Amino acid sequence: MRTFLRVHAAAVAGTALLFGSGVVPAWQDPATASAPREIDVVASRFAFEPSRIEVTEGERIRLLVRSADGVHGIEIKRFRVNRPVPRGGKPVTIEFTAAAAGEYDILCSEYCGDGHETMAGTLVVQARPK
Ligand code: CUA
Numbered sequence: 001m002r003t004f005l006r007v008h009a010a011a012v013a014g015t016a017l018l019f020g021s022g023v024v025p026a027w028q029d030p031a032t033a034s035a036p037r038e039i040d041v042v043a044s045r046f047a048f049e050p051s052r053i054e055v056t057e058g059e060r061i062r063l064l065v066r067s068a069d070g071v072h073g074i075e076i077k078r079f080r081v082n083r084p085v086p087r088g089g090k091p092v093t094i095e096f097t098a099a100a101a102g103e104y105d106i107l108c109s110e111y112c113g114d115g116h117e118t119m120a121g122t123l124v125v126q127a128r129p130k
Contacts, residue, residue, distance in 0.1 A: 036060035036095055043085050044068035046115030048106055053121065057101045057128040066091040073109030076123055078102070082109050101127035 075082040079096040106121035
């Protein structure tokens with residue numbers, strides 16, 4: 001029975017990757033064994049630095065996001081990322097798998113002033129070389 005469950009989980013993970021269907025839960029992520037790629041991001045009025053983050057499809061990502069001024073938020077809808085970033089510079093850690101190639105908006109999800117609506121970046125997930 002245990003063996004069956006394990007095989008089934010592998011099949012589900014394979015299917016998710018094959019069709020690029022989005023977020024793969026950690027328990028069925030074949031890349032879990034490797035360390036995530038860490039990327040430092042600084043949020044400030046009204047930009048993310050870097051504003052463009054490039055990763056590879058299937059890569060596990062760990063974002064360390066801190067604010068250089070007041071409260072911000074970071075949201076990447078496709079990968080169900082949405083976290084407040086507090087004032088004071090303490091980093092928040094966000095992990096996800098970049099499970100689908102494409103370009104995705106990185107948005108500020110906490111009102112931070114007159115430029116809030118324009119505060120955005122781009123996550124570029126390059127297709128994994130075949
Ligand atoms: Cu930064 Cu809203």
